[in-house]
Amino acid sequence: MAETIQTIFTEPAHTQMMNRLWDLQLQNGYIRDEDITQLASLFGLSEIEVEGVVSFYHFFHRQPTGKYTIYVNNSIVAEHKGCQRIIETFERETGARLGSVDRSGMFGLFETPCIGLSDQEPSALINFYPFTQLNAMKVKDIVGRLKAGVDVADICDQPQDNIRFTPAENKTLFFRHLEAGASITKAQALSPNGVIDALKISELAGRGGAYFPTWKKWQAAKEQGASPKFVVCNADEGEPGTFKDRVLMNACPHSLIEGMIICAYTIGASMGFIYLRGEYRWLLPRLEATLADYRKMGLLGKNCNRIEGFDFDIRIQMGAGSYVCGEETALLESLEGKRGEPRTKWFFPVEKGYLQLPTVVNNVETFCAVAQILDIGTDAYLKLGIPGSPGTKLISVSGDCKLPGLYEIEWGMTVAELLELCEAENPYYIQVSGPSGECISIKEKFRRISMLDLLARKDIRCGGSFMVFNKERDLVRVLLNFAAFFKQESCGICTPCRAGNFIIQRKLERLDNGLAIEEDLKELKTWGEIMKTTSRCGLGKTATNSLILAMDKFHDYFVEKLDKSYNGQSMKFDMEAATREYETYKK
Amino acid sequence: MPEITIDGQKIEFNQGMTILEAARSKGGDLVPPTMCYYSKLKDTGGYCRTCIVKVEAESVKNPRALPKPVASCRTLAQDGMVVKNQTSPEVLEARAGVVEFLLINHPLDCPVCDQAGECSLQDLGYEHGKMDTRYEFKRREFEQRDIGDKIKLHMNRCILCYRCVKTAEQITDGRVHGVCSRGDVAEISTYIEQAIDNDFSGNVIDVCPVGALTDKTFRFKNRVWFTKPVDAHRECPKCSGKVRLWYKGEDILRVTARKDQYGEVEEWICNECRFEKKKTADWVIEGPSKVDKHSVISANHYLAPEMKNDLSMLILNPDAGNNPGSSPFSKEQE
Numbered sequence: 001m002a003e004t005i006q007t008i009f010t011e012p013a014h015t016q017m018m019n020r021l022w023d024l025q026l027q028n029g030y031i032r033d034e035d036i037t038q039l040a041s042l043f044g045l046s047e048i049e050v051e052g053v054v055s056f057y058h059f060f061h062r063q064p065t066g067k068y069t070i071y072v073n074n075s076i077v078a079e080h081k082g083c084q085r086i087i088e089t090f091e092r093e094t095g096a097r098l099g100s101v102d103r104s105g106m107f108g109l110f111e112t113p114c115i116g117l118s119d120q121e122p123s124a125l126i127n128f129y130p131f132t133q134l135n136a137m138k139v140k141d142i143v144g145r146l147k148a149g150v151d152v153a154d155i156c157d158q159p160q161d162n163i164r165f166t167p168a169e170n171k172t173l174f175f176r177h178l179e180a181g182a183s184i185t186k187a188q189a190l191s192p193n194g195v196i197d198a199l200k201i202s203e204l205a206g207r208g209g210a211y212f213p214t215w216k217k218w219q220a221a222k223e224q225g226a227s228p229k230f231v232v233c234n235a236d237e238g239e240p241g242t243f244k245d246r247v248l249m250n251a252c253p254h255s256l257i258e259g260m261i262i263c264a265y266t267i268g269a270s271m272g273f274i275y276l277r278g279e280y281r282w283l284l285p286r287l288e289a290t291l292a293d294y295r296k297m298g299l300l301g302k303n304c305n306r307i308e309g310f311d312f313d314i315r316i317q318m319g320a321g322s323y324v325c326g327e328e329t330a331l332l333e334s335l336e337g338k339r340g341e342p343r344t345k346w347f348f349p350v351e352k353g354y355l356q357l358p359t360v361v362n363n364v365e366t367f368c369a370v371a372q373i374l375d376i377g378t379d380a381y382l383k384l385g386i387p388g389s390p391g392t393k394l395i396s397v398s399g400d401c402k403l404p405g406l407y408e409i410e411w412g413m414t415v416a417e418l419l420e421l422c423e424a425e426n427p428y429y430i431q432v433s434g435p436s437g438e439c440i441s442i443k444e445k446f447r448r449i450s451m452l453d454l455l456a457r458k459d460i461r462c463g464g465s466f467m468v469f470n471k472e473r474d475l476v477r478v479l480l481n482f483a484a485f486f487k488q489e490s491c492g493i494c495t496p497c498r499a500g501n502f503i504i505q506r507k508l509e510r511l512d513n514g515l516a517i518e519e520d521l522k523e524l525k526t527w528g529e530i531m532k533t534t535s536r537c538g539l540g541k542t543a544t545n546s547l548i549l550a551m552d553k554f555h556d557y558f559v560e561k562l563d564k565s566y567n568g569q570s571m572k573f574d575m576e577a578a579t580r581e582y583e584t585y586k587k
Numbered sequence: 588m589p590e591i592t593i594d595g596q597k598i599e600f601n602q603g604m605t606i607l608e609a610a611r612s613k614g615g616d617l618v619p620p621t622m623c624y625y626s627k628l629k630d631t632g633g634y635c636r637t638c639i640v641k642v643e644a645e646s647v648k649n650p651r652a653l654p655k656p657v658a659s660c661r662t663l664a665q666d667g668m669v670v671k672n673q674t675s676p677e678v679l680e681a682r683a684g685v686v687e688f689l690l691i692n693h694p695l696d697c698p699v700c701d702q703a704g705e706c707s708l709q710d711l712g713y714e715h716g717k718m719d720t721r722y723e724f725k726r727r728e729f730e731q732r733d734i735g736d737k738i739k740l741h742m743n744r745c746i747l748c749y750r751c752v753k754t755a756e757q758i759t760d761g762r763v764h765g766v767c768s769r770g771d772v773a774e775i776s777t778y779i780e781q782a783i784d785n786d787f788s789g790n791v792i793d794v795c796p797v798g799a800l801t802d803k804t805f806r807f808k809n810r811v812w813f814t815k816p817v818d819a820h821r822e823c824p825k826c827s828g829k830v831r832l833w834y835k836g837e838d839i840l841r842v843t844a845r846k847d848q849y850g851e852v853e854e855w856i857c858n859e860c861r862f863e864k865k866k867t868a869d870w871v872i873e874g875p876s877k878v879d880k881h882s883v884i885s886a887n888h889y890l891a892p893e894m895k896n897d898l899s900m901l902i903l904n905p906d907a908g909n910n911p912g913s914s915p916f917s918k919e920q921e
Contacts, residue, residue, distance in 0.1 A: 492773035530684030
């Protein structure tokens with residue numbers, strides 16, 4: 001059997017844009033003017049279109065980024081674990097200032113939001129190889145070795161999976177042994193309709209965080225007349241604090257691939273894609289090797305698993321640093337080699353997705369769950385979890401706890417139980433489902449984590465991220481970190497998200513500097529609400545969720561920072577704002 | 588024929604129309620304002636969020652209300668749909684918020700902006716915005732870019748409606764400008780100083796709702812409300828030749844395409860008609876233009892109610908406050 005990807009469907013040339021840009025970025029450290037011209041003529045586009053794509057993704061640069069390009073994670077957990085000191089140490093050791101390259105052109109130093117290693121912070125990527133649990137000594141050592149000419153690949157870390165907990169009595173769903181091809185054979189025995197019924201019975205819902213019933217999505221795709229159809233795995237795990245997909249792809253990539261094959265078999269798709277975030281480039285060899293194995297075994301390619309006429313293969317598409325590409329329609333745009341701007345929802349991807357053809361987009365965890373559910377059978381699956389919310393859920397725990405890592409919990413576990421398991425240290429508030437999720441107080445620790453009851457706010461649906469903070473962690477600074485993140489990651493095409501995130505960040509900075517008055521808090525809230533109601537996609541709609549919730553639940557943190565000397569007339573002078581321009585000018 | 592209800596008025600529409608299109612087919616106050624949607628171009632809309640409306644019932648089949656306001660330019664009308672625009676306080680509040688956000692990234696340099704007086708953002712701000720600003724931070728600034736000798740790009744004023752990008756894509760033969768970067772720093776850009784150089788590029792000036800793209804041949808020559816619009820045409824091998832001439836005395840200060848009641852170009856014109864033909868002898872004059880929509884300035888909207896009663900203001904401008912339609916602009920027309 002073939003070991004390389006089979007040509008079942010020939011994609012239009014321009015879909016290769018991102019791959020070509022990656023090649024050039026890695027080869028030269030940046031995209032040169034002549035590259036833009038060449039790509040434009042290669043794909044029959046104007047130069048500005050190519051430029052538009054390049055400038056959309058923050059891992060593509062138009063200026064040299066050094067022989068060694070260092071990206072230090074600046075997410076909130078990293079901030080609490082001391083990423084600022086790591087940046088300073090890198091600056092001192094390499095001679096490169098943050099956001100630039102040193103004089104010799106050897107090192108480029110940049111910040112980037114969460115790289116999916118929140119359980120082993122502070123962390124960084126050097127030439128996209130991971131380095132975890134950094135400290136000043138380690139940084140010195142790394143830079144020293146790189147200067148001595150050692151290959152980055154030889155000294156990088158292999159991030160731990162840190163699977164801290166799986167349900168007792170060996171009831172793990174995701175990490176149980178799965179014989180290669182076993183779940184596919186079971187799917188075949190069930191027939192496509194049988195697979196959809198099984199998913200319906202198991203009540204599996206999209207694990208990316210939106211919890212749309214998987215069977216409905218697959219059914220809709222199956223019913224579409226247009227062909228070919230596609231299966232896309234959303235492995236653009238960008239929500240700060242989440243790393244469950246990283247662990248799944250590292251520990252059991254085969255179950256992901258089987259899940260995708262089952263989906264293709266069910267809906268009649270001929271090609272699949274794993275859209276892997278740029279930050280996880282180091283997982284690429286492992287995924288490629290697993291794909292090659294599956295091709296060798298005849299489980300991918302022509303007549304997969306000896307099913308006559310079922311031709312299916314999977315290609316991996318690297319993202320290049322853009323949180324909004326986790327939104328499924330933005331992801332599809334990016335997959336087509338364009339700017340990752342969310343589409344208007346005229347159609348669902350199952351109707352018109354990749355190349356305007358029927359496409360199922362699901363999260364890594366969803367595909368893995370499908371393979372395992374079919375393998376153990378729905379009866380066994382329904383015994384897990386609680387009625388109405390069966391099964392298990394992967395939760396990435398990070399922040400102020402002794403045991404950060406991955407927890408596979410049965411649905412229905414309470415926040416308190418999870419806090420105990422991870423040995424949380426003096427927890428005071430918890431950011432559930434990442435910055436776009438909700439901020440809960442320790443007083444709510446008896447809430448269950450389940451798929452039930454989203455609106456009543458009794459239970460919590462966790463998308464995957466669970467960041468624990470103790471009372472000393474300044475909530476305003478946490479929210480400021482989130483605001484900076486959203487501002488950075490907004491695609492900017494709709495007004496509320498483009499201007500809103502910007503102004504929210506400014507206001508929070510002001511509050512943090514002790515210059516805000518009660519009126520500012522009111523404005524923050526109204527602006528947050530406007531963004532929620534009027535933004536175009538999920539990013540803008542959820543960006544101020546936590547802020548609004550936190551302002552009600554933790555009013556103290558905000559009041560404490562207000563300008564107490566305000567007498568209703570003259571406001572304090574904002575020295576930082578006044579001198580900011582001069583400071584930039586000096587540089 | 589399917590029927591949609593907007594602000595209590597029943598409107599028949601053709602299947603496939605959006606809420607906005609259905610509203611425009613009826614006309615009047617129930618039509619949501621737009622900043623990015625442009626009926627003459629394909630695939631516009633969905634960016635600015637000013638046309639949001641509340642859907643009280645989705646359709647006959649599915650009479651549930653949608654939880655959040657939707658962009659009317661990008662939502663299909665359905666039989667039995669019930670929509671609230673002007674009659675929904677929630678929509679008006681949200682729209683005022685959008686206007687506020689649009690203005691956050693806008694320099695408010697109207698006194699030195701050539702678009703003033705015919706600017707969609709001015710109109711929108713007056714009609715749907717709030718009187719005061721809550722924004723006290725520095726506005727964003729972009730590097731100046733020269734995009735040729737005919738068109739001036741003022742990126743600081745851009746509201747990223749994408750109309751010019753779509754125009755360049757659909758009307759001119761090759762797109763040489765597009766959007767670069769993302770988020771707060773996204774900008775309309777031309778590839779490395781390359782001028783927009785083709786026969787229909789001047790149309791980007793007319794589609795721009797603000798003063799981000801203006802006519803260099805008209806730059807700082809006069810305020811639009813002191814000029815008199817006259818419809819005229821000529822035999823043009825490239826375009827329809829139907830234009831609007833803007834006179835000051837005997838001189839033609841600029842040539843633009845004719846615009847409809849929604850400020851949209853009726854027919855695209857070529858650069859030769861727009862930039863080269865500035866003599867009355869070049870044209871067959873049809874007569875004064877009918878301008879349906881009074882701009883903020885022409886309707887004297889810039890005077891706040893308290894100012895209208897202020898004696899000193901009245902002395903400076905004897906017409907102010909008494910007769911809202913009596914600007915020099917409309918006077919010359921009538």
